[in-house]
Amino acid sequence: MVSSMRRGREVGRLLLWLRLLAAWRAGTGQVHYSVSEEAKHGTSVGRIAQDLGLELAELVPRLFRVASKGRGDLLEVNLQNGILFVNSRIDREELCGRSLECSIHLEVVVDRPLQVFHVEVEVKDVNDNPPVFPAAVRTIRFHESRLLDSRFPLEGASDADIGVNALLSYKLSSSEFFFLEVETNDELSQSLFLVLRKSLDREETAEVNLLLVATDGGKPELTGTVQLLIKILDVNDNEPIFDQSVYKVQLLENTTNGTLLVKLNSSDADEGSNSEIVYSFSSDMPSTIKTKFKIDPSSGEIRTKGQLDYEETKSYEIQVIAYDNGSPSMSGHCKISVKLVDINDNIPEVSITSLSLPIREDAPLGTVVALITVFDRDSGANGQVTCTLSPHVPFKLVSTFKNYYSLVLDSALDRESVATYELLVTARDGGSPPLSATASVSVQVADVNDNAPAFAQPEYTVFVRENNPPGRHIFTVSARDADAQENARVSYSLVERHVGERALSSYVSVHAESGRVYALQPLDHEELEVLQVQVSARDAGVPPLGSNVTLQVFVLDENDNAPVLLPPGAGGGGGATSQLVSRSVGAGHVVAKVRAVDADSGYNAWLSFELQAAAGAARSPFRVGLYTGEVSTTRALDEADAPRQRLLVLVKDHGEPALTATATVLLSLVESGQAPRASSRASAGARSTEAALVDVNAYLVIGICAVSSLLVLTLLLYTALRCSAPRSEGACGPGRPPLVCSSAVGSWSCSQQRRQRCALGRGRPRPTSWPSAPAYLKIQAPQNKDNNLLSQNS
Structure with missing residues (x-):
């Protein structure tokens, strides 16, 4: 009872140890199996899929495959059940020769994700090779004079198997003259000797036939035989004797050709020709040894012949026979055991x-x-x-x-x-x-899409003249993507927003591939001075990446608006006006005023007034202020002047080309007593108007000088920025310049309030420099008493 319980505990410990061993092997990525050689096709080796922790359903999708270096297709895996089986004949001796360890190393590779397992399949030896002697018949010559217990070495059999299967035992057929002696040396190899037990008599027995049987230790046992033909020789009764029966030699595998291996020494007790010894290799020695070594028949020197290779053969056993010249000749035997020493002569x-x-x-x-x-x-x-x-x-x-x-x-x-x-x-x-x-x-x-398209600058400034043709190319944006192929293919689009009550896409468009920006319709400076456009660049990756760039599009003014005359009710005569003028007024008296405005900006809105002389008329006693539009007398009126004067005033801006408008002023000359009140009111109004316009004229001259200076500074700053920044089509530098509304003859700087309205894209802004002006730039200059001063101010 107690012993059975102990055995149960021991079995439990053994199972636990086996589980731990299997778990360790699975963790290290190696599985060990064993299979006997000569196993039949289809023999199961192991459940490899289960042992590697793989599901049967994932073997095919994950491209389960087995590779064996230099082993062909000895083993295969059934993808249906995950069993490793024998696919073709396995011959352990062919795979590993005489090596004690013989394994097939398999690489098991699965994809998605890539995993590699190493499987070692140990090939177990079976007793499938019988012992083999070097020859089927061996002829041995024995002299009749040999002493009892004389030994004659025999070549043993070889077995390609290993272990117990290669452990040989020998048996000699019964004979009254000979028996077999087996010696085991220190190298675990056996030496066979045919020993004489009874004196020979050639005249009585000239020949003895024996059968030597070698049996291995396998189950079932396999045997090999050699026929020993022993011929009894007469006469010479002393054989050559070596000083050693076995010579042990070590050689480096790179030993040069002709190197001395050993010099044999043997002696013969006979005299004369019976003691003359000739050395030779045994006839039973494999031919491969004869190609590697040579022996001098006279001196007994054995030298290397050919190239030795440790990787090819690690050791050699050379059987040497020494013959004397007696009649019959007698021989002695020895064995040279050559072991090669490996050197590092193979490159990995x-x-x-x-x-x-x-x-x-x-x-x-x-x-x-x-x-x-x-x-x-x-x-x-x-x-x-x-x-x-x-x-x-x-x-x-x-x-x-x-x-x-x-x-x-x-x-x-x-x-x-x-x-x-x-x-x-x-x-x-x-x-x-x-x-x-x-x-x-x-x-x-x-490549993966991990880089967004990038512009050289975050913002560009573009100048476009108003009244551009529809579809005009105004700028080209370009973004670079550091990725490759589809991930670097950039397309451009407009970031939609509203400008006032209209969509931005009604003003401009962007070509998706080239990045060229087009104006879809003519732009009007009087409607929109600055248009802010945002362009998006997006690549074709999955998911796509993108970035934006801003274009500040400044609409430059052109002279596309003619001067417009103000009606008489707007503070003075305009259009066709009629005035009563007393004949008693003196020179320089203001009798009327022509008012006009221009919707353009800058010099395009700077107006001048000229008096057109009627064809065939006498020299008029009136003149008009060049910049004030005031009609005044040039001299005192007299009776010779016509009672009704019709004056044509040409109003002209400073654009290129200049645009004009014409105003008609009708003057009725009356006696001084007929219109005293009108004259008084006109005189008072003229004086007040003159005083007001003198101040305006002074401010206007100061403003023009300041604006001109600001223009020069702006151009210098703009040129410096363009030289320091990368060039882009239509770009004005990396920064945002002040809003400048330019014309051919000068510049007018908008106020901060006007700049904000321009950036928001609103309608026609009102300049804050002149609060009294409507949504136009109105330029007026008062009539000075001194004409030279007026021309200087202008």
Whole structure:
């Protein structure tokens, strides 16, 4: 009862240990299986999908695949049930030769995301190779004079299997003369000797036939046989004897051709020709040994012949026979055991597989880019390989298994900074001096839409003359996107808003591809002095990114409005006016005033007045002020002057070309007593008007000088900004200049209130410089008593 409970506990501990071992192996990404060689097709090796933690339904979508380096298609996976099975014949001896360890290393790769698992399938040996002797018949010559217990070495059998399956036992057929002696040396190899148990007599028995049977330790047992034909020789009864039965030699694999391996020493107790010894290799020795070594028949020196390679063969056993020249000849035997010492003569091999390219620039850290396998044919430290990656790259190598690495992303990528990485993988072994090999891989970075289009300036200033033709190109905006392909394809659009009660899109439009800005209709400076346009640039990425730029479009004034005469009720005569003038007035007396306004700005609205002389008429006693429009006498009136005077006043602005209007002034000359009141009122009004206009004239002259100075300063500042800022079509510099309404002959600076109205795109603004003027620029100059002073003021 107690023992059964103990066994139960032991079984429970064993199961727990097995679970922990399986969990550890799953965590390290390695699964271990075993399969016997010569297993039939379809033999199940293991539930690989389940052991790797993969669902059966995701094997096909994730491109589950198995790769085995240099192993062909020995093993395959059933994607329906996730079972690893034997696909073709597995021959352990063909795969691994005499190596005690034999495994098939598989790489299991799944995508989306990329994962790599390493599976080791141990190939177990089965007893499928019988012992094999070098030859089916072996002829042995024994001298009749040989002493009892004389030994003759026999070539043992070889078994391609390993372990117990290669553990051989020998049995000799019964004989009264010979028996078999088996010796196990320190190298776990067996030496066979045919031992004489009974003296020979050639005359009685000239030949003995024996059968040597070799049996391995497998189940079932396999056997091999060799026929021993023993011929009994007469006469020479002393054989050559070596000072050692086994010579042990170590050689570097890079030993040069002709290097002395060993000088054999043997002796023969006979005399004369019976003691003369000739050395030769055993006839049973494989031909491969004869291509690598040579023996001097006379001296017994054994030297290298050809190139030795540790990776090809690690050791050699050379059987040497020493014959004497007796009749019959007698022979002695020895064995030379040659072990090669590995040197670092093989460069590591690097292979890069399963590339996942290109890699997106927003790929998360740890993304697997490629799988790297290294291999070195040397042994020990000479075959231990380490991999390094070229420095200063956002990638690193992660060791996933012995001689297997993953190239993974180590830091963030930016395609706009580096679009392609040329990586250099260096594999270096542990030899002295170390050998290295390199492999290069080009990693392209795929673009993502992480850069918005960018304008060179946040704001541009554009000047456009009014009355432009519809559809005129006024500016071109251009934005640059640092991304590539579709993510860098920029389209432009207008940011819609209202200017007054009209939509901005009724004034301008933007070409979606070129960024060219067009005026859809003629612009009117008197309606809109400044138009603020905002253009949006958006790329074609998913999701799209965009940015805006502002255009300050200044509408420049042109002389497109003729002067307009004010009616007489507006403070003076205008149009056709009629006035009574006393004949007693003196020179310089103001008898009438012509008033006019111009809807333009600046010099286009600066008006001048001229008196048109009638054809065939005498010289008129009246004149008109050049800038005041006041009609005054040039001399005292007399009886010779016509009682009715008809004056034509030409009102002209300063635009290019100038626009005009004509006013008619009718004057009736009366005696001084007929219109005293009218004359008195006219005189009083003239004096008050003259006093007021003198002040206005002074202010006007000061204003013109100030505006002219401001214009010069503005032009100098504008030129400096244009020279320091990047050039753009129609751009006036990076800053926002003061609002200047220009004309061909000068400039008038708008007040702050007018500038705000211009920026908001409202209707025709009222200048604050002259509060009495309506929505026009009205220029007046009073009539001075001194004509020279008037011309100077003008």
